[in-house]
Amino acid sequence: MNNERKDLLDEIFDKALSGRSLYKNHDVLRSDYIPSKLPFREKQIVAIGEALSPLLHGSKCSNLLIYGKTGTGKTAVVKYVLMRLEEKASDQGLKVRFAYSNTRIAGTEYRILADVAHSIGLSIPFTGLSIGEVLNRIKIAINSSELRMVFVMDEIDFLVKNYGDDLLYELIRVNEQLPHGYLSIIGISNDLKFKEFLDPRVLSSLSEEEIVFLPYTADELRVILYERAKMAFFEDAITEAAINLCAALAGSEHGDARRALDLLRVSGEVAEREGAKRVEEKHVRIAVQKIEQDRMVEALRSLPLHAKILLWSIVSLGEANSTGEVYDRYSGICRKNGIESLTQRRVTMLLSELDLLGLIATNLISKGRYGRTKKISPLVQLQFVKDVFSEDPVMGSIL
Ligand SMILES: Nc1ncnc2c1ncn2[C@@H]1O[C@H](COP(=O)(O)OP(=O)(O)O)[C@@H](O)[C@H]1O
Ligand SMILES: [Mg+2]
Structure with a gap:
């Protein structure tokens, strides 16, 4: 066994040594790499640059709302402009500061504010303070150091869809309470529909200027x-x-x-x-x-347990089964394993989620004069599903 492994590794290493690498610089393909040239985005770069430049002569800048589909360069362009502005500001000795938070990665309102706090050198405990207290400390720091701050909230639709717009409302109001210093917000969203979730006052303040990124x-x-x-x-x-x-x-x-x-x-x-x-x-x-x-x-990995059981029912039944047959198989598996099954209504909702994820297909099949019936088929291979699901302890024992 040991020898065999050594031989396999030897082979890999020898191959690496003999063949030249194809890469001159692998890092530039990382998703967080910001290139120094961003072609086809001149208009957006200029628009954001102009919106932020009042900061350089001590005036307030407008809040900005930026939207466009994923991969249209929003994050790269905003970070690029801020980097350039930061250089300019520090050349001039100005007290301009930037904070960046991807609200989906931060995950909670508390962590979003902690990102702001860290960017101005405040240390905030991992948990324990109220949102109001963290916000207060940020306000005091901005005010006492007379900072001009820009806070970028990337993937802001995540925050709004999961927590509503209370935090945004508070952040927008911060300026009224700061005699020295202020805070502007740049919101970036992949989804334009999130505007419907905003209070009209928050929306009008956040979208003082809007910039669109069209697909390439x-x-x-x-x-x-x-x-x-x-x-x-x-x-x-x-x-x-x-x-x-x-x-x-x-x-x-x-x-x-x-x-x-x-x-x-x-x-x-x-x-x-x-x-x-x-x-x-x-x-x-x-x-x-x-x-x-x-x-x-x-x-597959990130499906909740009942969605996994449901998908397994569909995969193990095979092609074109009715919702009733799927539900019977699903509740049978639950019963056999001492798990309480969900109602038919909830299962119908899970079915449409599996459909959206492209894991199953739902087809309406005509039955002549008896009308039409819904048939469900798996779009993933049984063995593939089995391999992934057997990593999950509960699913492992069901399989
Ligand atoms: N105009 C461009 N020129 C060069 N690279 C770009 C350009 N636009 C986007 N990219 C690259 O494509 C990837 C996705 O861009 P990103 O800014 O993360 O998109 P978004 O935030 O809109 O989802 C990044 O690696 C980025 O560097
Ligand atoms: Mg992005």
């Missing part, structure tokens, strides 16, 4: 990818055809630069693992499948 065209994605590929790979280590294919595939949905760059990165990894001399179209095709598979595994 396939041609634009191609230019972005060429730039990045030049930095990431050695010359000749990637073919034009491979880059074009990544751009075309990512452009066929909604012009998502993140997806295009993910494809480029994974294609490179596939080619390198194969010991290939350059990244070619065939590696991109494997990368597409690999990314899709990873997405599926993630989707």
Whole structure:
């Protein structure tokens, strides 16, 4: 066993030593890398720059609302402009400060405020204070140091959908209570509909200015990818055809630069693992499948228990079963394992969630003069589901 493992590893290491790496700089393909050039976003860069520049001569700047689909460059552009402004401000010795929080990653109102606090050097305990107390400490700090602050709330739709707009309301009102210093907000959202969740006063204040990021065209994605590929790979280590294919595939949905760059990165990894001399179209095709598979595994893993049991019922029944048959199988499995089953109504809701995730298909089948009936089929392989679910202790014992 030991020897066998050593031989396998030897083989991997020898391959790494003999073959040259395809990458000149792997880091530039990381999702948080901010390139120094952001083509096709000049208009947005100028608009955000102009909105923020009053800070440089001590005036207030407007709040901004930025929206556009994922991968349209919102986060990269905002961080880029702030970085440049920060350099300018510190050259001039101005008390301008920035705070950034991705509300989805922060997860709670408390952690969002803790992100603000940390950016101005306040230490806030991990838990224990009330939201009001944290907000108060932030206000006092801004006021006493006469700071001009910009707070970027990225993926702000997460905050609003999960916690409402109370925190935003408080933050917008902070200015009325600060005689020296102030706070502006830049909200970034992937979803325009979140505006419906806002109180009209919060909305009008937050969207003093609005900036839209439209999806990239396939041609634009191609230019972005060429730039990045030049930095990431050695010359000749990637073919034009491979880059074009990544751009075309990512452009066929909604012009998502993140997806295009993910494809480029994974294609490179596939080619390198194969010991290939350059990244070619065939590696991109494997990368597409690999990314899709990873997405599926993630989707399966994060299902709640009852959704897992329900999906397992559908997969084990096979093609085209009625909702009634699925429900019977589901409640049978629950009963056998001493788990209380959900009502038919809740199960119907779970079914539409599984459908949205692309894990099952729901088709209406005509039964002639008896009308139409709903048939449910799995879109994932039984063995695949079994492999992922058996990592889960409860599902493991059910299987
Ligand atoms: N115009 C551009 N030029 C170069 N890279 C870009 C451009 N727009 C986006 N990217 C890259 O695409 C990825 C996704 O962009 P991001 O700003 O995170 O999108 P969003 O925040 O809109 O979801 C990032 O890695 C970013 O560096
Ligand atoms: Mg973003």
